[in-house]
Amino acid sequence: MVTTTSSSTAAALRPDFAAIASWIKADSKILDLGCGDGALLKYLQQERHIFGYGVDIDDENVLSCLKNGINVIQSDLETGLSGFADDAFDYVILSQTLQAMRHTERIIREMLRVGREGIVSFPNFGYWKNRLQVIRGHMPVSEALPYHWYDTPNIHLCTLGDFENFCQQCDARILERRVMQQDRQIRFLPNLMGKLAFYRFERQNKSPRLEPRD
Amino acid sequence: MQDSNSVGIVTPQFVHIDKPLELKSGSTLSGYHLVYETYGRLNADRSNALLVCHALSGNHHVAGIYADKPKSTGWWDNMVGPGKPIDTDKFFVVGVNNLGGCHGSTGPASLDPSTNHPYGARFPLVTVEDWVETQTQLAEHLGIAQFAAVVGGSLGGMQALQWTLNYPEKVRHAVVIAAAAKLTAQNIAFNDVARQAILTDQDFYGGDYYAYNTVPRRGLRLARMLGHITYLSDHSMATKFGRDLRDGKFSFGYDVEFEIESYLRYQGDKFSDLFDANSYLLMTKALDYFDPAHAYNGDLTAAFKVAKAGFLVLSFTTDWRFSPERSRDIVKALLKNNISVSYAEITSAHGHDSFLMNDAYYHQLVRAYMNNIEV
Numbered sequence: 281m282v283t284t285t286s287s288s289t290a291a292a293l294r295p296d297f298a299a300i301a302s303w304i305k306a307d308s309k310i311l312d313l314g315c316g317d318g319a320l321l322k323y324l325q326q327e328r329h330i331f332g333y334g335v336d337i338d339d340e341n342v343l344s345c346l347k348n349g350i351n352v353i354q355s356d357l358e359t360g361l362s363g364f365a366d367d368a369f370d371y372v373i374l375s376q377t378l379q380a381m382r383h384t385e386r387i388i389r390e391m392l393r394v395g396r397e398g399i400v401s402f403p404n405f406g407y408w409k410n411r412l413q414v415i416r417g418h419m420p421v422s423e424a425l426p427y428h429w430y431d432t433p434n435i436h437l438c439t440l441g442d443f444e445n446f447c448q449q450c451d452a453r454i455l456e457r458r459v460m461q462q463d464r465q466i467r468f469l470p471n472l473m474g475k476l477a478f479y480r481f482e483r484q485n486k487s488p489r490l491e492p493r494d
Numbered sequence: 495m496q497d498s499n500s501v502g503i504v505t506p507q508f509v510h511i512d513k514p515l516e517l518k519s520g521s522t523l524s525g526y527h528l529v530y531e532t533y534g535r536l537n538a539d540r541s542n543a544l545l546v547c548h549a550l551s552g553n554h555h556v557a558g559i560y561a562d563k564p565k566s567t568g569w570w571d572n573m574v575g576p577g578k579p580i581d582t583d584k585f586f587v588v589g590v591n592n593l594g595g596c597h598g599s600t601g602p603a604s605l606d607p608s609t610n611h612p613y614g615a616r617f618p619l620v621t622v623e624d625w626v627e628t629q630t631q632l633a634e635h636l637g638i639a640q641f642a643a644v645v646g647g648s649l650g651g652m653q654a655l656q657w658t659l660n661y662p663e664k665v666r667h668a669v670v671i672a673a674a675a676k677l678t679a680q681n682i683a684f685n686d687v688a689r690q691a692i693l694t695d696q697d698f699y700g701g702d703y704y705a706y707n708t709v710p711r712r713g714l715r716l717a718r719m720l721g722h723i724t725y726l727s728d729h730s731m732a733t734k735f736g737r738d739l740r741d742g743k744f745s746f747g748y749d750v751e752f753e754i755e756s757y758l759r760y761q762g763d764k765f766s767d768l769f770d771a772n773s774y775l776l777m778t779k780a781l782d783y784f785d786p787a788h789a790y791n792g793d794l795t796a797a798f799k800v801a802k803a804g805f806l807v808l809s810f811t812t813d814w815r816f817s818p819e820r821s822r823d824i825v826k827a828l829l830k831n832n833i834s835v836s837y838a839e840i841t842s843a844h845g846h847d848s849f850l851m852n853d854a855y856y857h858q859l860v861r862a863y864m865n866n867i868e869v
Contacts, residue, residue: 309832331832333829333835339838339841339855342836342838342859343855343858343859343862345836346806346836346838346859346862346863346866347862347865347866349866350836351834351835351836352836352837352838353825353829353835353836353837354837354838354839355837355839363822363825363826363829364826364829365826365829365830368829368830
């Protein structure tokens with residue numbers, strides 16, 4: 281249950297961790313939403329000396345975080361991040377959780393309220409294997425989407441293009457995108473060839489509480 | 495699992511602090527006794543001490559049993575012991591009866607050395623901050639420069655919070671369970687009804703009932719009955735008692751009919767035999783006064799600026815006397831200060847009393863946090 285793997289093994293096992301870590305500046309302050317057992321935060325502590333908190337609703341995950349020595353706040357992301365102050369974090373991470381959330385727009389806006397930058401990763405529904413399964417007449421079931429249509433927690437699946445449009449709607453300016461297929465980075469036809477998508481973004485219209493840009 | 499393990503037979507110890515204590519109220523106590531118990535061993539570099547602070551009706555007898563009293567198990571024996579969540583194989587655990595209590599530490603029922611009569615009404619009101627001061631004296635007596643953790647539920651959690659503010663260098667971790675950074679108006683209101691029950695009892699004699707060889711038993715009994723209702727949840731009362739009748743039918747009178755009445759009266763009677771009314775009054779006042787943000791214009795974040803400890807904050811879903819919202823206030827202030835904190839909201843049916851219960855998940859959380867404390 282509890283991952284106690286060393287960071288190098290974790291990177292090999294979870295290329296998504298390495299992808300996220302590559303965007304994180306050392307010694308930054310991080311909020312990890314839907315943090316699970318705290319493995320990502322632990323990895324970032326080891327690799328980037330970050331300070332941070334995880335947020336999770338699930339009892340087992342909260343317990344695993346405590347076992348892993350990770351700060352965790354038990355809270356329901358669907359109700360927002362009211363326990364966190366404006367601009368409190370350098371990065372707010374939502375790793376493979378967005379697609380399972382009901383209030384998607386609210387969480388993106390909340391991420392940008394409490395953090396300077398947001399990082400989101402999600403399984404790309406536009407991945408060709410998913411498309412192929414749909415063409416064959418079935419909802420996709422794969423490693424990245426391991427559920428059936430009737431038991432999936434993933435209620436808001438999207439493609440790269442969908443997410444990019446959505447960011448505009450949420451006043452999020454995309455700073456960087458990375459598309460992965462296993463541990464390989466995909467540059468050619470990413471919306472077709474990429475399995476996992478990562479985005480780093482910031483507030484589009486810097487709100488008044490931030491210092492105006494000249 | 496060794497969960498059935500007990501620290502075994504324990505013996506309370508006494509220390510006289512021969513040093514004047516200036517209280518928040520402005521009064522001074524020239525000296526005082528503290529009764530305490532310890533479990534486990536203080537390690538060579540004295541880094542494994544853990545203080546358990548008690549709540550309203552608790553005391554120094556946290557764990558274990560007295561040799562001559564087979565039913566005298568400590569109030570938190572399910573939490574503290576060898577192999578238990580607060581593991582006495584790892585920690586040197588200290589339990590102390592707070593000043594003003596009635597279990598051996600100096601309190602209203604103690605003899606005032608200047609008069610050789612019980613203090614009674616002349617015993618000064620004490621605050622959570624005053625208690626922390628007395629606990630530092632005990633720590634000094636035991637050779638403890640810094641606690642690995644200070645742990646408490648309810649009023650005990652308030653003391654753990656206060657430790658991190660008054661002595662940030664002397665506490666590495668605070669475990670704050672079912673507590674609040676201040677009482678709400680509703681919570682103070684309950685305390686005042688309890689106090690009024692005692693204060694208006696004709697056997698109270700302005701607090702000097704000792705001289706009359708009596709105790710304000712009816713008042714204390716009512717106070718406890720009221721308190722007890724607020725420590726349970728609607729759900730737990732419904733499950734345990736429902737509308738069950740003791741004799742299966744109405745008797746159309748005011749004697750005990752419903753099982754809940756029987757239970758509350760029994761609890762009230764038992765308590766009024768064991769507890770001193772003046773101590774009860776004083777403890778409820780300490781609860782009401784506690785508000786570390788007060789000195790910072792109500793800004794709890796500013797109050798926590800000095801804190802350095804790591805925190806574990808726990809609340810229980812059905813606790814309406816110290817609701818999860820109050821714990822979240824604490825967490826919010828800690829987060830704003832970039833303090834290491836974990837928070838869990840434990841699903842429990844038992845209301846405020848949950849913090850004393852043997853709930854598996856609750857105990858796993860405490861155990862996990864304790865395991866990661868370096869000593």
